[in-house]
Amino acid sequence: MCERRKMGMKIRLSRFGCENKLFYRVMAANSRSPRDGKHLEVLGYYNPLSDGGKRMGLNFERVK
Numbered sequence: 821m822c823e824r825r826k827m828g829m830k831i832r833l834s835r836f837g838c839e840n841k842l843f844y845r846v847m848a849a850n851s852r853s854p855r856d857g858k859h860l861e862v863l864g865y866y867n868p869l870s871d872g873g874k875r876m877g878l879n880f881e882r883v884k
Contacts, residue, residue: 828852833866834859843867846878 828851
């Protein structure tokens with residue numbers, strides 16, 4: 821008999837950019853995958869070094 825295994829999903833920040841100019845992508849990923857590993861979908865971005873511009877952007881239709 822085959823049993824279905826439930827796949828746990830988490831919303832994670834995946835790190836990109838250089839050492840002093842980093843930014844993150846908000847991703848939906850399997851709970852067992854590493855931080856910068858395989859993801860299911862990109863949901864948005866987060867830029868902690870933003871100077872007065874947009875700091876975070878999410879695609880709300882994909883988050884639901």
